[in-house]
Amino acid sequence: MIMYALAAVLFGVGLYGLLVKRHLLKKVLGLLILEHAVNLFLVEVGYIEGGTPPIRIEGADAAAFVSNAVDPVPQALVLTSIVIGLGLAMLMVALTLRIYERYGSLDANRMSELKG
Amino acid sequence: MSDQQGMSLIVRVVTRWLFGLILVFGLAVALFGHLTPGGGFAGGTIVACAFVLAILAFGGARGPGATFARWASSLDATGALAFLALAILGYTAGAFLHQWAGKGEAFTLGSTPSIVLLNLAILLKVGAGLFAGFIAVALFEQTAESGKGADA
Amino acid sequence: MLDLVPLFVLIPLGAAFACLLVKKRAPAVAPWLSLVSVVALLGLAIAGVVQGTSGAAIAGGWSLETHLGTSFLPGIVLVFDGLSAMFLLLVAVVSTAVLLFGLRYMDTYDGRPLYYALLSLLIAGMNGAVLAGDLFNLYVFIEIASIASYALVAFGTGGREIEAAFKYLMLGAVASSSILLGIAVLYASTGLLNMADLGAAIAAGQVSEATLLAVATLFLAGLGLKAAMMPFHAWLPDAHPSAPAPISAMLSGLLIKTLGIYALVRVLYVVIGMDGVLGGSLQTLLLVLGCLSMVGGVLLALGQTDLKRLLAYSSISQMGFVLVALGTNTWLGVAAGIYHALNHALFKSALFLSAGSLERLTGTRDITEMGGIARVAPATTLGTVGASLSIAGVPPFNGFWSKLLILIALFSAGLPVVGAIAAATAVLTLVTFVKVQHKALFGALPERLKDIKDVPASMSLPVVALALLCLLGGLLWPLGLQDIVGDAAASVRTDAKTNLAPEQYRTMVHSEGRQP
Structure with a gap:
């Protein structure tokens, strides 16, 4: 349960950074934290107390493997979602750099359209 | 940190030793991705890190780095197209993404040749893509800074 | 046909990467690559609609497996049914028009191969989202299309563009996280991702009502933002x-429908279930949000003088029509909603393209500075007038039929208040577009615009063609088109008291899950 609480706290931190902070880089970081909070939640969904990694080793007992291994599906999902997050992060950083180039500032208050 | 100078002697020497090792490690992670943790994405990330390390240690994001990045963005597209081609080859065995190259003995490199090939295509795509992205952001930052310098 | 279904995603994806590959050496090839790819898609989509097949294509050819007593499908499942076919055809038609228009329009922009690559990626993402058979693939394709769209909004690299893209990206990414969280919660309580299997599990009561409420809220917020529903619309007008x-x-024209409306229909009707424990509250929510979007969008549109901003606000309003139609939870309502979404794609893309032509001709987007364009640019005017009549709901254009059907569906579902609001909105839409016509196309030609010439044929032709399709869509509605749309709607909501479509969807997906 405490693990889920961690994901929830991270989600809250990310949302706070995204909504409250005026600095664009802090918004970007907030969004990344929020994304990873969701990823963390997904990994925790597949977790089994005292489980083994979901990798079959030659000669291992199949039945024991199935009952002990943690669920690999969420891990595959998280990997995909991390890749998407990476693409998103790169785009965000590029946009932030462009904004800095144009305004010489990363303060959202100084932008014309980003208010609110 | 000035672009062309790179970092201290210690970092450069260590990088020279490690560069090849990191590449081999990345390749191994990708090659055995169907048997152990890893795969094309993880391997590609490691390979990209080797190049990023080299650029950081020796400098030159603008000169040789930019040239490499141009190749890398072509390689990136090639990797993606190779993945698509391999996936379409699955039609020869009946369905999209089917394991067209047959199956070998379990727990060996040859157990599923088609997945190994797919992993290598992803390695190319991710390795080249990440490196190109790194160079793009690095160059971008420098032009932004030099642009500001010109204003002042 | 079913074996070829992955091609709907593969062709544009291949075109995207091929465009990147030729970026430096042969940039002139890129437009043709994407044009060939969309024409191929158009052919495939027409074949799909004509054949009328439906079923699932399973990537890798994996077989149906039994797991904990229930049979489930492993791997990537692409589901092709009437509704998917309809949207695939729509994506192909609008993309073809847009690409043709862009051939000349994009002349003034740098990095054109990148534009074609991103556009192809956008098409691949939308096609994938329409075909996805499991929730996670839906999420991945939504993300592919969204990321391509963030980059495309920033394509002009001006200050306004970058700021708008940043805002869009921030909100879009939060929406995506909300969708992913919803998927994670569903997976945590059922261990399933396939939409057909999830629908069965939820219908069997495997998910508690509280969990389902959380999931529905997360999906509604995430997909609602992608569809630009009223409380989540802030990014769209920028x-x-x-x-x-x-x-x-x-x-x-396309993105807010494929990622928003289509995904919402699939998730609400097939997975969560409009007849289930949450049915009543979901219906109310859709109706309230739809009314809000309809009225708010059209009122904001009325006050605009920036032509493209006006069109953007009117998109929100028209999406409201679709949402209230979906909120009826009847076959007629869903059919009317889908038909209106299709029509909106045709006339709104025509209007945005013609707005681009007008901007190119007059050098401004402010309609008060235009006027009398009809005299100098007849082809563009023809297309614009056709599309405007359609969005305003003038018979015999397609917009008239779909709005009429939505009104009939609302009144016959016992929702006269919503119906009255929709009728009032339709009138206000008419007023808005009469104003646009009056100010921009007719009236006195300003002195400075005396010598302009109409845009090249490659820019006016797509607009006229889309406007013609609007007219054709209206004329053909009583003659057969209604059956096709009705069938498409029946793949998510059947014409029965209880909805049989989710069950049919399950049977269809599972019947393909045998070893080939």
């Missing part, structure tokens, strides 16, 4: 006008 005209047409 993002859509900022993009180059062909991209605005793609975003307003």
Whole structure:
């Protein structure tokens, strides 16, 4: 349960950074934290107390493997979602750099359209 | 940190030793991705890190780095197209993404040749893509800074 | 046909990467690559609609497996049914028009191969989202299309464009996280991702009502933002006008429908279930949000003088029509909603393209500075008038039929208040577009615009063609088109008291899950 609480706290931190902070880089970081909070939640969904990694080793007992291994599906999902997050992060950083180039500032208050 | 100078002697020497090792490690992670943790994405990330390390240690994001990045963005597209081609080859065995190259003995490199090939295509795509992205952001930052310098 | 279904995603994806590959050496090839790919898609989509097949294509040819007593499908499942076919055809038609228009329009922009690559990626993402058979693939394709659209909004690289893209990206990414969280919660309580299997599990009561409520809220917020529903619309009036005209047409015409409306229909009707424990509250929510979007969008549109901003606000309003139609939970309502979404894609992309032409001709987007364009640009005017009549709901254009059907569906579902609001909105829409016609196309030609010539044929032709399709869609409605749309609607909501479609969807997906 405490693990889920961690994901929830991270989600809250990310949302706070995204909504409250005026600095664009802090918004970007907030969004990344929020994304990873969701990823963390997904990994925790597949977790089994005292489980083994979901990798079959030659000669291992199949039945024991199935009952002990943690669920690999969420891990595959998280990997995909991390890749998407990476693409998103790169785009965000590029946009932030462009904004800095144009305004010489990363303060959202100084932008014309980003208010609110 | 000035672009062309790179970092201290210690970092450069260590990088020279490690560069090849990191590449081999990345390749191994990708090659055995169907048997152990890893795969094309993880391997590609490691390979990209080797190049990023080299650029950081020796400098030159603008000169040789930019040239490499141009190749890398072509390689990136090639990797993606190779993945698509391999996936379409699955039609020869009946369905999209089917394991067209047959199956070998379990727990060996040859157990599923088609997945190994797919992993290598992803390695190319991710390795080249990440490196190109790194160079793009690095160059971008420098032009932004030099642009500001010109204003002042 | 079913074996070829992955091609709907593969062709544009291949075109995207091929465009990147030729970026430096042969940039002139890129437009033709994407044009060939969309024409191929158009052919495939027409074949799909004509054949009328439906079923699932399973990537890798994996077989149905039994797991904990229930049979489930492993791997990637692409589901092709009437509704998917309809949207695939729509994506192909609008993309073809947009690409043709962009051939000349994009001349003034740098990095054109990148534009074609991103556009192809956008098409691949939308096609994938329409075909996805499991929730996670839906999420991945939504993300592919969204990321391509963020980059395309920033394509002009001006200050406004970048700011709009940043805002759009921030909100879009939060929406995506909300969708992923919803998927994670569903997976945690059922261990399933396939939409057909999930629908069965939820219908069997495997998910508690509280969990289901959380999931529905997360999906509604996430997909609602992608569909630009009223409380989540803030990004659209900035993002859509900022993009180059062909991209605005793609975003307003296709993206908000494939990622928003289509995904919402699938998730609400097939997975969560409109007849289930949450049915009543979901219906109310859709109706309230729909009314809000309808009225709010059209009122904001009325006050605009920036042509593209006006069109963007009117998109929100028209999406409201679709949402209230979906909120009826009847076959007629769903059919009317889907038909209106299709029509909106045609006329709104035509209007955005013609807005691009007008901007190119007059050098401004402010309609008060235009006027009398009809005299100097007859072809563009023809297309614009056709599309405007359609969006205003003038018979015999397609917009008239779909709005009429939505009103009939609302009144016959016992929702006269919503119906009255929809009728009032339709009148206000008419007023808005009469104003646009009056100010921009007719009236006195300003002195400075005396010598302009109409845009080249490659820019006016797509607009006229889309306007013709609007007319054709209206004329053919009583003659057969209604059956096709009705069938498409029946793949998510059957014409029965209880909805049989989710069950049919399950049977269809599972019947393909045998070893080939």
